[in-house]
Amino acid sequence: MWVLCIYRHILPYLFWLSLNFFCSLFPTPQSRLPGIKVKYLFFAWLGIFVGSWVVYMHYSSYSELCRGHVCQMIICDQYNKGIISGSTCKDLCKDHTLVFQHCLSSSPTQQVYSGLWKEKEVIIKCGIEEALKADGNPDSAPRRDVVLFSKPTRGTSMDEFKEMLLNFLKSNLGDQVSFTNLVNKIMAMADVSRDGKLSLAEAKSIWALLQLNDFLLTLSLHEKEHTSQLLGHCGDLYVTEKIRHTSLYTVEVPRFLQPLLPAAIHRILHRWFSPAWPQRAKIAIGLLEFVEEIFHGMYGNFYICEAGFKNMGYNDRHDFKMVDLRKVATEMTIRGFLKGRHCEQNVDCTYGRDCVAPCDKLMKQCKSDVVQPNLAKVCGLLQEYLLHGAPSDLKDELQKQLKTCTTLSGLASQMEVHHSLVLSSLKTLLWKKISNTKYS
Secondary structure, three states: OHHHHHHHHHHHHHHHHHHHHHHHOOOOHHHOOOHHHHHHHHHHHHHHHHHHHHHHHHHHHHHHHOOHHHHHHHHHHHHHOOOOOOOOHHHHHOOOOEEEEEEOOOEOOEEEEEEEEOOEEEEEEEEOHHHHHHOOOOOOOOOHHHOOOOOOOOOOOHHHHHHHHHHHHHHHHOOOOOHHHHHHHHHHHHOOOOOOOOOHHHHHHHHHHHOOHHHHHHHHOOOOOOEOOEEEEEOOEEEEEOOOEOOOOOOOOOOOOHHHOOHHHHHHHHHHOOOOHHHHHHHHHHHHHHHHHHOOEOOEOEEEOOOOHHHEEEOOOOOEEEOOHHHEEEHHHHHHHHOOOEOOOHHHHEEOOOEEOOEEOOOOEEOOOOOOOHHHHHHHHHHHHHHOOOOHHHHHHHHHHHHHHHOOOOOHHHOHHHHHHHHHHHHHHHHHHHOOOOOO
């Protein structure tokens, strides 16, 4: 923090002083240094200024996004008071075998860290939005239990809590016949003491976790091999397996540099730093399988509302893994967002970045169905990802199928068969090329 404060105050003066220093070297035309020295001095000055700016941006971003100490302080305060419970609470607050390491946060209210849990690499996630609202001082420990850990308000029977969970899932995921199994799994996860009953702290903790969209989707899709495995929780902090590669490419440009580089440079860097084509094909097959899983899945229909390389990754075996489920939304969430929403054109009916519904221009209201299916969005990504370096005997057919795939549109209920045929055909084409090789 002290480094940030120093840079925040001195950076404007640093530019002014360096500029004056540079100009003082050349008071008159007669005293100008040789051209070669002028060039060196200019680049030295430019390097100092750019370096100072990069350091400032790094520390500014870090202080805003990385507040793991606040998260841990709040969680352990609630645990020590007996308000919350969880399978990792003792390791985090007593034994200190669950340790925060590198900050991966992209939002101040959603804290994400790589960490160690009993010497195993993990990802730690927790939200501090309520804490920041409750108190302007980010280093204080506000009474977040007043807001977040407010339900259940009293001891309830197991049957009452099951009914509470069932109603919550129906309102967020839709009415699915398979919810009984999901409720039983939630109850088993919440029962940290393994006594067949839930304490009030255990119930409050699992209820708070379910309010987090990322956790709810991770739990709903946890049986699928393309999402992170849940390892434990404490209050609304939870721990998942670490995905080794958090982008479909091996190297990602730092966030603060991305706006400065043109699209052509991004494409060149991606091509330089990407897995071999057969490995990309295997990752792509996993991505297509994920799309298949969330299309009328066991617990409802899900939409990818920001299809980007940085939201998707893979492990060391090049198995696809969805990195950021916050960019995925349930059908019920999108319908709730669109219901009664005023619009002039389709862009006014956009949830996230990519989930667009049609605008009824006569009624000036959004319709409730997303037009572009997940498969079309994913194929748009795969065009750039797979066509570069593709085998010559496959490239034309692959390009043709991807083009057909990207033009898919219409309501999911009206195009289920066509959707399945296009997806199956693309998977088969890729699998035939890499089957019976070390990449399969």
